[in-house]
Amino acid sequence: MSVTDLSETRAWEAAAAVPDPEIPVLTVADLGILRGVSLKDGVAVARVTPTYTGCPAVLAIELAVEAALRDAGFDARIERVISPPWTTDWITEEGREKLRAYGIAPPAAAGNSVRALFGETVVACPRCGSEDTEKLSEFGSTPCKAHYRCKACLEPFEHFKCI
CATH class of the missing domain: 3.30.300.130 (Fe-S cluster assembly (FSCA))
Known part of the structure; x- marks a missing residue:
């Protein structure tokens, strides 16, 4: 080298x-x-x-x-650098695991998913893994996150939106 x-x-x-x-x-x-x-x-x-x-x-x-x-x-x-524009698909697997461990549900893959881009995806709770969750607010602490609640463990959490 x-x-x-x-x-x-x-x-x-x-x-x-x-x-x-x-x-x-x-x-x-x-x-x-x-x-x-x-x-x-x-x-x-x-x-x-x-x-x-x-x-x-x-x-x-x-x-x-x-x-x-x-x-x-x-x-x-x-x-x-603005082209090509960033997408949540660029978040590394390690980054997705760090989000989950921090209590933020990582985004779904967006590259080929119109449903994910428009928020029509299942969001698993980062704490207990349940997919029985509900969106409480489209916007969380930042515009790129939404507020959710897990119906299984009753914990609130943020979801990093798919971009």
């Missing part, structure tokens, strides 16, 4: 470890919004895709990724 490859790997690892400000158990890599990190003329360039256009955390995430790269010893720059 070349010095450049090692440096790019180190830059990726620094950027990938940045937590999401809204769901701190997830990293930007878990969410799939860190598209890549490369070295260009000695500058670590991180490519980041917002989860959606109006996401209030976009700037905070970009600044945190830039700071992580600088803290790792790199000159840094962020490139916002």
Whole structure:
């Protein structure tokens, strides 16, 4: 492995470890919004895709990724990549498990599911696994989550909506 490859790997690892400000158990890599990190003329360039256009955390995430790269010893720059747009399908399996363990039901696969895109999917309780749940509100603590309640264990929970 070349010095450049090692440096790019180190830059990726620094950027990938940045937590999401809204769901701190997830990293930007878990969410799939860190598209890549490369070295260009000695500058670590991180490519980041917002989860959606109006996401209030976009700037905070970009600044945190830039700071992580600088803290790792790199000159840094962020490139916002909007095409192709992010989808919840980009959340890693590890990220989905972290959501579940944190008490948030992960989104269904959306790529080929019109039903999932329009919220017509079964949402399993992240605590007990029951599929006997009901939506209480289309919007939760953030626009990308909805409030649900499990009819089996009676616990409320959030569901990360399919985008």
